[in-house]
Amino acid sequence: MEKREAIDTWLDKHRSVYTAATRHAFVVSIRDGSVDLSSFRTWLGQDYLFVREFVPFVASVLIRAGKESGESSDMEVVLGGMASLNDEIEWFKREGSKWDVDFSTVVPQKANEEYRRFLEALMSSEVKYSVIMTAFWAIEAVYQESFAHCLEDGNKTPVELTGACHRWGNDGFKQYCSSVKNIAERCLENASDEALAEAEDVLVRVLEHEVAFWEMSRGG
Numbered sequence: 194m195e196k197r198e199a200i201d202t203w204l205d206k207h208r209s210v211y212t213a214a215t216r217h218a219f220v221v222s223i224r225d226g227s228v229d230l231s232s233f234r235t236w237l238g239q240d241y242l243f244v245r246e247f248v249p250f251v252a253s254v255l256i257r258a259g260k261e262s263g264e265s266s267d268m269e270v271v272l273g274g275m276a277s278l279n280d281e282i283e284w285f286k287r288e289g290s291k292w293d294v295d296f297s298t299v300v301p302q303k304a305n306e307e308y309r310r311f312l313e314a315l316m317s318s319e320v321k322y323s324v325i326m327t328a329f330w331a332i333e334a335v336y337q338e339s340f341a342h343c344l345e346d347g348n349k350t351p352v353e354l355t356g357a358c359h360r361w362g363n364d365g366f367k368q369y370c371s372s373v374k375n376i377a378e379r380c381l382e383n384a385s386d387e388a389l390a391e392a393e394d395v396l397v398r399v400l401e402h403e404v405a406f407w408e409m410s411r412g413g
């Protein structure tokens with residue numbers, strides 16, 4: 194296998210789960226305007242909790258990028274992601290008021306808890322840098338691909354939801370995801386067969402968690 198293209202090779206191999214994660218019925222319903230607003234509110238509350246758990250995960254990626262990468266630009270890319278998470282949390286708070294979602298009363302649902310436990314396990318120092326970077330890319334890329342789809346030509350996305358779509362569907366976020374992917378690909382190029390197998394497994398598991406997260410938002 195051409196290691197440089199590991200991620201794209203895996204995406205081809207696991208195309209059905211990748212499509213399930215990036216073209217989920219919940220996302221498609223935003224794009225075609227049929228979205229159930231109570232599902233959107235559920236997603237908003239649950240994702241706010243997720244993002245708060247995601248911050249320590251990204252902090253651990255940042256530390257690893259600073260210590261292990263050998264490339265100073267890795268740390269800058271992750272730091273950019275950290276800065277946008279700060280804005281994201283402020284955005285969630287504004288949206289919570291707008292949609293009347295009181296985050297202090299939101300209880301994490303099973304899919305959210307399971308995703309959190311998965312993130313915690315990835316924060317272990319035992320997990321290889323190439324594996325954690327692959328996971329990090331996949332988590333961000335699913336949102337980028339999903340919400341960009343809601344902004345593509347022919348969309349009927351309700352105007353009050355376009356803010357969410359622009360948050361992850363904008364070109365700057367796409368560029369950031371591409372930078373994270375380049376880091377992951379560079380690491381995978383030099384990875385052992387064992388690390389490659391772990392990275393592929395983690396990639397699929399991220400996609401499965403993302404599908405479960407959308408399902409949960411729809412009340413599934």
Ligand SMILES: Cc1ncc(CN)c(N)n1
Pocket residue numbers: 240243244247332333336403406
């Ligand atoms: C579930 C989930 N996955 C990814 C992201 C993008 N940081 C998010 N906000 N929520």
